[in-house]
Amino acid sequence: MHKPSFQLTNIHIYFNLHIGSSYFVFQQPEYPRDCKEVLNACSSTHNTSGVYLIKPDGYSEPFEAYCENDLENGGWTVLQRRLMESINFNRTWKDFRNGFGFPRSEVWLGNEKVAFLTNQKQYQLRLEFQNAAGQSYYVTYDNFRISHEWGQYALSSLGSYRGTPNSNIEWCPTNEIFTNEACERTCEDPETCVSSTSLAKPERCACVSEYMIHEGNCIPQNQCGCFVADKEGVLGNGESFINSDCTRRSNCSNNQVTLEENYQCSDDATCDERNGIRRCYCNDGYEGDGVECTREMIPKDCKDLLTDDTRDGVYTVYPDNWPTAFRFTARWKERRRMDGD
Incomplete structure (x- = not known):
C-alpha cells in the first residue's frame, strides 16, 4: 500500500474482526487472540481502551497491544500509531518484523505479529490520516490479510474499500513515494536529474532512491537494461565499468549491457582507480590504454x-x-x- 499524496502529521492503523464473521470456540484460550476478544471478555476493564496481552493462534508467546474501544463499536487492535514526533520509522527489515515503539504512543506492532493475527479470522482494516491543515480522513478495507515471513509479509488480501466522503485522497503510483526530494533519474541517463521544470510541487509522488524511470514507469534500478551488479548501479548510454580486479568490462549501448570477459591488464600495467575511474594504467616508462602498453622512447642524445x-x-x-x-x-x-x- 502506498503513502497518500499529501503531507501527513498523524497516522493511525487499526484492524478489527469483520462484521458477520463467525467461528467456533471449543476451548477458551489462556489469552485473548485479538482486541475483539479483549472487549468481549467478562472483566472490570470492559469497554476501556488500553494496553492488553493478546496471543494469536500459533504465536509463540503473548505480547502487548493497544486495544481501541472508543472507536465505533470498539475492539480495534492498533497496528501503527505515528504522530511524527519521537519515533524514527526509517528502520531495518528486522525492526519492522519484530515491531518497535510503545503501545501507548508511537508504535509499529510488527509484521510477524500482524501476520499471525490476520490469518486466524477475517478482519477489517482502518487507516486514519491527518494532514498539516488538521483535516482528517479514513479508509477501510473489509478483508485484510498479509502473508507470513516466508512470503515476505506481502499483502495477500484487502477486500472492499470504503472511505471518508469527498476525501480526495490520492495514492502514489507503484514504486513511487510521497517526498520532497527533487532528483528523479532515468534508466537511460542515470547520472542526470530529471529537469527541474517538471518538479513544480515541493512535495509530490516521485521515483527516487533505488528506483528509476523507464518509459514512464518507476522500476527498481536492477531492472534497468544497463544495470551492472559489479557497480551496484546503472550505466548511461556509451559508458563502461570495469570490475574491482580489472578482469571484466561492462559496456552500455542502446540500453543493453555487453560484457568483455577477456578484459585484462598488460604485464606492463596496473589495475588502479584514479580520479574516480578504475581501469588498467600503463606503468611509468610505458604508454597505451593499459590493455596494451609500449615502452616510451627514451632519448639518448x-x-x-x-x-x-x-x-x-x-x-x-x-x-x-x-x-x-x-x-x-x-x-x-x-x-x-x-x-x-
Whole structure:
C-alpha cells in the first residue's frame, strides 16, 4: 500500500474482526487472540481502551497491544500509531518484523505479529490520516490479510474499500513515494536529474532512491537494461565499468549491457582507480590504454629530442652505457640559424 499524496502529521492503523464473521470456540484460550476478544471478555476493564496481552493462534508467546474501544463499536487492535514526533520509522527489515515503539504512543506492532493475527479470522482494516491543515480522513478495507515471513509479509488480501466522503485522497503510483526530494533519474541517463521544470510541487509522488524511470514507469534500478551488479548501479548510454580486479568490462549501448570477459591488464600495467575511474594504467616508462602498453622512447642524445617543434629549454637524456641521466640546456633556435634554417 502506498503513502497518500499529501503531507501527513498523524497516522493511525487499526484492524478489527469483520462484521458477520463467525467461528467456533471449543476451548477458551489462556489469552485473548485479538482486541475483539479483549472487549468481549467478562472483566472490570470492559469497554476501556488500553494496553492488553493478546496471543494469536500459533504465536509463540503473548505480547502487548493497544486495544481501541472508543472507536465505533470498539475492539480495534492498533497496528501503527505515528504522530511524527519521537519515533524514527526509517528502520531495518528486522525492526519492522519484530515491531518497535510503545503501545501507548508511537508504535509499529510488527509484521510477524500482524501476520499471525490476520490469518486466524477475517478482519477489517482502518487507516486514519491527518494532514498539516488538521483535516482528517479514513479508509477501510473489509478483508485484510498479509502473508507470513516466508512470503515476505506481502499483502495477500484487502477486500472492499470504503472511505471518508469527498476525501480526495490520492495514492502514489507503484514504486513511487510521497517526498520532497527533487532528483528523479532515468534508466537511460542515470547520472542526470530529471529537469527541474517538471518538479513544480515541493512535495509530490516521485521515483527516487533505488528506483528509476523507464518509459514512464518507476522500476527498481536492477531492472534497468544497463544495470551492472559489479557497480551496484546503472550505466548511461556509451559508458563502461570495469570490475574491482580489472578482469571484466561492462559496456552500455542502446540500453543493453555487453560484457568483455577477456578484459585484462598488460604485464606492463596496473589495475588502479584514479580520479574516480578504475581501469588498467600503463606503468611509468610505458604508454597505451593499459590493455596494451609500449615502452616510451627514451632519448639518448640531442638528436633523439630534435623535431620541428622542439623549443629551447632544459632537457634530460639517457646516454648508452652511462650510469645516470643528465640534464642540459639546449638552444635549438641558435643552432638552426647557424645551419641556415
